[in-house]
Amino acid sequence: MNIVVCVKIAPDPEDLEIGSDGSVSTAHAEWSIGGFDLPALEAGVRLAEIHGGKVIALSAGPSSINQSKIKKDILSRGADELVLVVDETLQDASTAETARVLAAAIHKMEDVQLAFFGEGSADLYFQQTGAQVGERLGWLCLNAVQDVRFIEHGMLEIQRTLDVEMQVLDVPLPAALSVTSDICEPRLASMRAILQASRKPVIEWSLADIGIENLAASVEILAVQAPPRTSRKGVVLGGSVEEAVRSLLNNLKKEGVL
Amino acid sequence: MSDQNQIFVISEEVSLIGELVSAARQLNNDGFSTIAAVVIGDQSDVQRVGSFAVDQIYWIEQVPEGYLVEDVFLTLWELVNQHKPTVVLIGATTSGRLICGRLAARLDVSAITDVRSFEQVKDGLAARHMIFAGGAERLERPRRLPVLFTIAKGQFEADIVQSHTAPQVIPVPFRLPEKRAILRERKDLPPLSVNLAEAKRVICLGRGIAHQEDVAQVEQLAQVLGAEIACTRPLSEGLGWLPRERYIGISGAYIKSDLYLGLGVSGQVQHTIGITNARVVVAVNRDPDAPIFKQADYGIVADLYEVVPALIQGLHEA
Numbered sequence: 414m415n416i417v418v419c420v421k422i423a424p425d426p427e428d429l430e431i432g433s434d435g436s437v438s439t440a441h442a443e444w445s446i447g448g449f450d451l452p453a454l455e456a457g458v459r460l461a462e463i464h465g466g467k468v469i470a471l472s473a474g475p476s477s478i479n480q481s482k483i484k485k486d487i488l489s490r491g492a493d494e495l496v497l498v499v500d501e502t503l504q505d506a507s508t509a510e511t512a513r514v515l516a517a518a519i520h521k522m523e524d525v526q527l528a529f530f531g532e533g534s535a536d537l538y539f540q541q542t543g544a545q546v547g548e549r550l551g552w553l554c555l556n557a558v559q560d561v562r563f564i565e566h567g568m569l570e571i572q573r574t575l576d577v578e579m580q581v582l583d584v585p586l587p588a589a590l591s592v593t594s595d596i597c598e599p600r601l602a603s604m605r606a607i608l609q610a611s612r613k614p615v616i617e618w619s620l621a622d623i624g625i626e627n628l629a630a631s632v633e634i635l636a637v638q639a640p641p642r643t644s645r646k647g648v649v650l651g652g653s654v655e656e657a658v659r660s661l662l663n664n665l666k667k668e669g670v671l
Numbered sequence: 672m673s674d675q676n677q678i679f680v681i682s683e684e685v686s687l688i689g690e691l692v693s694a695a696r697q698l699n700n701d702g703f704s705t706i707a708a709v710v711i712g713d714q715s716d717v718q719r720v721g722s723f724a725v726d727q728i729y730w731i732e733q734v735p736e737g738y739l740v741e742d743v744f745l746t747l748w749e750l751v752n753q754h755k756p757t758v759v760l761i762g763a764t765t766s767g768r769l770i771c772g773r774l775a776a777r778l779d780v781s782a783i784t785d786v787r788s789f790e791q792v793k794d795g796l797a798a799r800h801m802i803f804a805g806g807a808e809r810l811e812r813p814r815r816l817p818v819l820f821t822i823a824k825g826q827f828e829a830d831i832v833q834s835h836t837a838p839q840v841i842p843v844p845f846r847l848p849e850k851r852a853i854l855r856e857r858k859d860l861p862p863l864s865v866n867l868a869e870a871k872r873v874i875c876l877g878r879g880i881a882h883q884e885d886v887a888q889v890e891q892l893a894q895v896l897g898a899e900i901a902c903t904r905p906l907s908e909g910l911g912w913l914p915r916e917r918y919i920g921i922s923g924a925y926i927k928s929d930l931y932l933g934l935g936v937s938g939q940v941q942h943t944i945g946i947t948n949a950r951v952v953v954a955v956n957r958d959p960d961a962p963i964f965k966q967a968d969y970g971i972v973a974d975l976y977e978v979v980p981a982l983i984q985g986l987h988e989a
Contacts, residue, residue: 425688425804428942437807502863507781507811537802539784541777544772553850554773557765561742570855575765581856582741595908619841629814631781633795636810643947648967649959660982660989661953664969670929670951671989 414586415467417519417528419546420450420455420487422478423536424462434641444477445488447535451599453592456561457529458491458600465562469522473498473506479617488610490601496616497624505633512545517623519550526567526587528552532594540591547589555584555592557618677754678723681745681747681770683740685716687822689829691760692723694822696830698789698796709750717927722801724832724931728840730771732963735845737854741766745771746846751778756817758796775819781820783811787826805921805944825868825925831864844975854974863916865899872898872932873949876906877921877942879956879975880934889934892979895986898932916968919945934975938963 425485428442446454454470461468473479479499487495498518503510519525528550530543540556547554558663559579560572569584574593602610620628648664650657664671672772678699688708695706702757705726710716717730729750734740743950749775762770775782786798790810797812798820813819867873874888874893886900893900893934900917907918917928920942931949933955936942943966946952954967955978964970 417907426806429806429940430801431806458802489944508726509775509779509781513778513779527958533922535804538804539782540768541775541782541784543768545776545782548773548776554769555852556769556772571852572870574860575862576677579858579860580854581898582739582854583848584852585791601718631779631813631815632783633812634809635792635812637802637807638810638894640808640944640947642966645966647965647970648968649964649970649972654973654977654981655975658978658985661969661971662982662985665930665953665955667950668968 415469415522415525416457416461416470416666417522418450418454418492419470419515419528419530419542420454420470420472421447421531421534421536421542422472422474423447423534425534431639437444437639437641444480444483446483447531449531449533449535451490451531451639452594452596453529453531453541454490454492455489455597455599456592459597460527460561461493462491466524467493469493469525469533470495471498471515471518472496473500473503473511473518474563475499475504476500478520484615485607486602486609488613488615489608490600492613493615494616496618498620498639500620500628502628502630503618505630505634506628507630508539509540509543509631510628512549514540514623514625515546517625517645518618519546521618521623527569528589530589530591532556543589543591550587550589551585552589553584554589555582558590558592559596561590561592561596567595582615609671628652677705677727677756678704679709679710679751679754679756679759680706680761681759681767682764683711683766684762684764685710685712685719687762687764687824688720689723689831690827691762691822692720692725692967693827693830693923694760694789695785695787697827707754709747709940711740713728721838721840722831724835725754725838728838730840731843731845735843738848739852739854741769742847742848742851744770745848746843748774748777749846750843751817758818758820761819761821763823767821769820771813771821776817778817780815780817780819781813782821782823785819787823801921801944804941806940825865830852850905854956864914865903865916867899867917867919867926870899870926870928871931872896872930873901873919873926873928874902874932874934875903875936876913876934876947877956879907879937880906883910885976886912888976889981892983895983896932898930901926903939904938920946932965933967934979936963937961937968959989
């Protein structure tokens with residue numbers, strides 16, 4: 414049995430450029446795998462290391478996701494194959510489009526009964542993809558999964574952490590699981606893994622390849638703007654530490670917050 | 672058949688329904704729709720929700736023993752299918768997100784999650800939510816009905832409406848799901864140690880704290896200052912030095928304290944989004960170029976290990 418791990422490749426939020434008019438640009442941002450998706454990939458790789466089967470990493474997006482550095486990064490972290498569904502209309506895909514494409518791609522794969530997802534994407538963080546993909550496939554869907562292991566063929570035991578309680582559940586396959594970012598620590602790729610990565614297969618599919626002819630946008634994006642910032646005084650208190658602290662305490666007293 | 676336009680509010684957390692109803696009422700300012708709440712709970716929960724002036728209550732008395740609250744999905748799906756609401760508002764809890772995603776998939780619509788506000792636009796309804804870890808806000812208009820939103824906690828205020836006709840209460844039997852996970856064990860997590868959103872003063876620790884043992888030093892300062900201790904996400908989720916409820920930022924707490932004192936906090940947007948409503952922001956960091964200084968009222972460029980004892984002493988003398 415093979416395991417799919419869905420990863421979002423997106424502009425790094427750290428590289429966002431905010432204009433003086435509040436405009437937001439990702440033009441110079443570096444694209445990478447989302448930080449929440451790395452633990453999902455690691456969880457998939459660890460399960461496959463114990464129980465066998467391939468780990469297939471899957472991502473969908475515009476041609477910006479198709480960069481050799483990113484592909485190598487994913488494959489050096491233990492995935493056996495990478496499948497990319499590339500189409501420019503996926504640039505601003507909302508959750509329904511993304512889920513439809515990922516579900517169609519998984520449907521096309523052979524012998525897959527388990528899909529992992531991160532807690533949310535690094536750019537949009539809707540926290541919806543795992544549930545929507547799983548439901549579209551007709552699989553069992555769960556989120557907030559903090560631990561996972563096989564107990565018998567076709568059955569997983571998972572631990573799930575909600576706001577107020579922890580649950581231990583038996584999960585029959587097929588299943589789509591969104592994991593928490595502390596499910597496991599993502600590995601750093603070894604030199605050997607990096608060298609091996611370039612020999613692993615990368616499969617590129619178009620929308621047509623997965624049987625999607627028309628991907629109508631379910632949501633219209635009207636505006637993207639930097640959130641209003643509270644204006645701050647920006648006073649840096651100089652002098653020795655003692656002087657700066659004294660001045661700080663005086664100021665805080667004046668502000669009435671002490 | 673389709674009823675009059677309905678807005679559904681759904682949450683397994685009865686305490687969130689008041690906020691959801693307020694959001695629904697904002698969307699219904701023309702009064703063309705009725706507001707229906709789905710309540711999973713007992714008679715007292717139904718009464719509580721009734722006080723928020725909803726028109727209907729779909730009452731699911733109980734999720735059977737051994738089932739997850741999310742197993743209510745099939746029951747909800749049938750309600751949605753039968754009544755065809757135009758808008759469905761769901762509380763943004765872990766379970767709410769799962770239910771929302773499954774509904775969205777079956778309805779072939781997108782869900783917009785953690786909505787912070789709504790806007791009426793020419794062609795209908797648009798919702799605002801954070802993207803890029805709080806670095807930007809996006810305004811989006813769903814193009815297909817029904818519209819699915821999850822509502823971030825604390826964005827709308829629950830109103831108890833005094834003179835309202837009692838809602839129509841419609842009992843709905845729980846439908847057993849087609850497939851489910853088997854619950855083996857369930858354990859209550861320890862109660863949350865703090866509600867940072869209510870704290871008057873907050874001291875926040877960042878990566879500038881070198882060792883877990885050093886947290887004790889800062890606790891001393893917190894005691895003198897009467898402040899709660901908070902942290903940035905890596906100290907909680909990465910290092911586990913402080914519990915989850917103590918981290919400030921995009922997926923953590925949003926504070927509105929009088930004072931925020933950041934110690935060794937660099938000031939990345941994922942974190943600072945959570946302090947925009949603090950009244951006075953103070954930053955201590957060794958790095959004069961740390962972005963936090965641009966978003967602080969008062970900054971001290973120094974080693975926090977020198978500043979903390981000096982602050983304790985200064986506060987004692989004051």
